């Protein structure tokens with residue numbers, strides 16, 4: 001899979017280089033089951049038409065740009081993880097469009113003309129609620145007309161879980177309540193966070209959302225053997241490693257969150273910490 005960061009400065013270059021393709025559209029934070037349905041539909045059409053499949057996403061999140069930074073988004077994954085998951089879904093081309101004020105003011109017709117038709121899109125796939133163009137005025141029922149009849153359209157119906165539309169927003173809300181055990185129902189996999197281990201605490205990479213304060217049953221993967229452990233998320237959003245079977249080396253780890261097993265007490269549970277001395281050293285600075 002090739003990743004292309006699109007902006008007004010390089011758009012003409014990529015338009016010239018473009019070949020006919022099927023495109024899935026959306027922000028796709030978390031790549032949950034609804035997003036997977038959109039991308040799998042695009043893949044299916046790509047296979048039928050023997051054409052490559054592209055995904056067009058945006059960065060940063062439109063909400064942060066349109067609110068002039070006053071609204072923050074609790075991202076579920078950084079672009080690097082989005083790339084990894086899209087690769088496993090069989091996507092050929094990943095466009096990341098720089099979302100700024102100028103881009104947000106493109107009319108629906110301008111967006112479809114410059115970013116779909118001129119990038120070789122012959123068939124666009126998105127969910128039933130996808131909106132595009134200034135003030136979000138474009139929708140799936142008018143996309144074909146906005147393309148001058150050049151782009152076919154597939155509108156994916158709503159994917160639900162327990163009577164609710166699966167969305168990045170409802171997943172963020174669940175994480176912030178500590179409901180990590182519900183993630184597989186929404187994401188189709190467990191929630192994961194990449195972080196750096198300094199010997200005691202785990203520091204998450206940017207663009208992840210940590211679950212609510214508490215103690216969690218997790219699996220750690222990294223340079224050591226995959227192992228079970230407990231991680232405490234504090235009110236200060238610090239993560240402390242409890243009960244690992246063997247001491248991980250300092251460096252990068254992935255935490256896979258299984259379930260919340262207890263409250264985050266204000267002070268560490270010393271008796272549970274495998275390496276009390278290194279924690280004491282850490283606390284004393």
Ligand SMILES: Cc1cc2nc3c(=O)[nH]c(=O)nc-3n(C[C@H](O)[C@H](O)[C@H](O)COP(=O)(O)O)c2cc1C
Pocket residue numbers: 025026027028062066103104105106111129130131132133134135136
């Ligand atoms: C060219 C373009 C312009 C947009 N302009 C606006 C806008 O002015 N106001 C708005 O609320 N959303 C705007 N959006 C954001 C969309 O409404 C939508 O939130 C975004 O494309 C992410 O889509 P998704 O949330 O359905 O994945 C724009 C989107 C695109 C592609």
Ligand SMILES: Nc1ncnc2c1ncn2[C@@H]1O[C@H](COP(=O)(O)OP(=O)(O)OP(=O)(O)O)[C@@H](O)[C@H]1O
Pocket residue numbers: 025026027028029033034035037038125126127128129130156157158159160165166167168169170
């Ligand atoms: N539950 C769903 N069923 C079908 N399509 C979906 C679903 N959720 C999102 N989509 C589609 O997937 C693409 C990406 O959607 P988007 O990133 O807006 O997801 P979202 O989960 O609804 O996000 P948010 O909660 O921020 O609105 C869009 O084309 C959207 O219409």
